[in-house]
Amino acid sequence: DQQVKQNSPSLSVQEGRISILNCDYTNSMFDYFLWYKKYPAEGPTFLISISSIKDKNEDGRFTVFLNKSAKHLSLHIVPSQPGDSAVYFCAASGVGYQLIWGAGTKLIIKP
């Protein structure tokens, strides 16, 4: 079963506008959520995280929001830049030592 879901395989956003990437989860035992960014032929790069006891975490242009009652989190990127074009993965921890990952959303920033 897919415990972490990213329902949008791709997203296209105009440069300078806001990008919003979404993630849903099913396991209420998850206690930490992370976003990773991945370029082709490279490993994932850690972007930002949030503990389940918080509802928002901000780091520069990146903000992650967590809605525990809806089991939903989102990543906001403002303003979007061409270098943000990549695949974004949502991951969750709290079940053993592993991270459980969504399938990713490909973000395309249009000039």
Add this chain to the structure above:
Amino acid sequence: DTGVSQDPRHKITKRGQNVTFRCDPISEHNRLYWYRQTLGQGPEFLTYFQNEAQLEKSRLLSDRFSAERPKGSFSTLEIQRTEQGDSAMYLCASSLSGVEAFFGQGTRLTVV
């Protein structure tokens, strides 16, 4: 470069052959993870080491897969009698104490 290093970057092997991958984590990191990623999917957990102890293994890790981390430093992942279904990107990651893991560039395995 002080990041996670994986070797080789690419490996093409014939079905039935054995392959071994190496991962050198960030030097002070005591936690090391192996993941596998196929096209269009997120990484899938394979196994976890804390120092030299292998503390968790996924059911994905069949008997043909074995991982070691002697002396708690570098790690190796061996796949015996490779099958076409083993073709994937094998990712190694390390961390110190938090949940944020830092990944290497991966080893792309193609079984022909």
